[in-house]
Amino acid sequence: MARVGLTTERLVKAGAELADEVGFEQVTASELARRFDVKVASLYSHVKNTQDLKTRITLFALQELADRAADAIAGRAGKDALVAFANVYRDYEREHPGRAAAARMRLDPETAAASAGVRHAQMTRALLRGYDIAEPDATHAVRLLGSVFHGYASLESAGGFSHSAPDSEETWTRILDALDALLHNWPAPPTP
């Protein structure tokens, strides 16, 4: 009865790797146990259930992504920061598709509020300091950027832009150009 040294952390990490290999939806307690050469029931000492495992993978991915984003925008401003920030999401999707899918999983409100998701919003807001957008428009812009990054990654990973010209790479840079232009020229609210 050799002890493998399971911990919640190791399970989550391995679960994230599994997600990258087989897809987040296909992450299963059985497969994870197989990889640790351990019986399935043993996982349940470290993780409440499969949903709990997936939630933890999501939180892990959000944190990893936030760390990368923080790194990317440090010391940059304006379009430079916008591009670096956006590319973090795009690169993460390519490097870790399973974790990226996990990061898009819906969390219940309390869990979400305690997640690194709030750091993402804060960093996006910080990005806007390079542009001249005051509240409450900054919030609208934050939400737009979130939607674009989220949506683009999702569509691209679903193969939405592949096998058709122009290639996805070019679209991405042109979208960032467009967003930069838009943020420089954010339309005033309609005067009621």
Added chain:
Amino acid sequence: MARVGLTTERLVKAGAELADEVGFEQVTASELARRFDVKVASLYSHVKNTQDLKTRITLFALQELADRAADAIAGRAGKDALVAFANVYRDYEREHPGRAAAARMRLDPETAAASAGVRHAQMTRALLRGYDIAEPDATHAVRLLGSVFHGYASLESAGGFSHSAPDSEETWTRILDALDALLHNWPAPPTP
């Protein structure tokens, strides 16, 4: 042995309703059989397997959504068309969250190419006739709009914008204002 009159179509329709009630991920052959008061195995004469069922629900949702979108943009142009088109996605998400989630499911390339997804792209491109954007920039713009609609619906349905000011409704109209402005002022490609 009363015959209920199962058909693939009825199953897909009921599956879509089930998705709206319990979430697309929770659509299961067992539950569907329960609703028809039929044994699970009976479904397998009409549907290849659960994955096939889900794919069909996705195709159904994409088509329904495309029909609504076509209705919305008929006889409209410019910002008027943009807003009507975008609101179709937003309203669909609210009215049929399960089907909307289904519409975001990734399809394999051949299935996707034969789906109503291509109509969505065509209609989006038609929208751009109200603006002055030539190829290949039109494709970039189509992809941007797709990303925004897709991403916003997804984030909103995940509760990303709820319980925080300003409210999601206002953000949505301001985002549409911004997109309209952006399309009017689409930045030229960088001169190499």
Added chain:
DNA sequence: GCGTCTACCTAAAGCATTTAGGCAAATGGG
């Protein structure tokens, strides 16, 4: 009314999830 099709059935195997309870390996105090 008969034959044929087919819609729905029963049966069974496979796999994932989850809980309950047990044994042995690690850990640390005497």
Added chain:
DNA sequence: CCCATTTGCCTAAATGCTTTAGGTAGACGC
């Protein structure tokens, strides 16, 4: 160094979803 406690991993078993194979009876054409 040894024993006691903790705890990591086990076996066993129940439940539920998926899928296939083969049977039976209702619907429908002739």
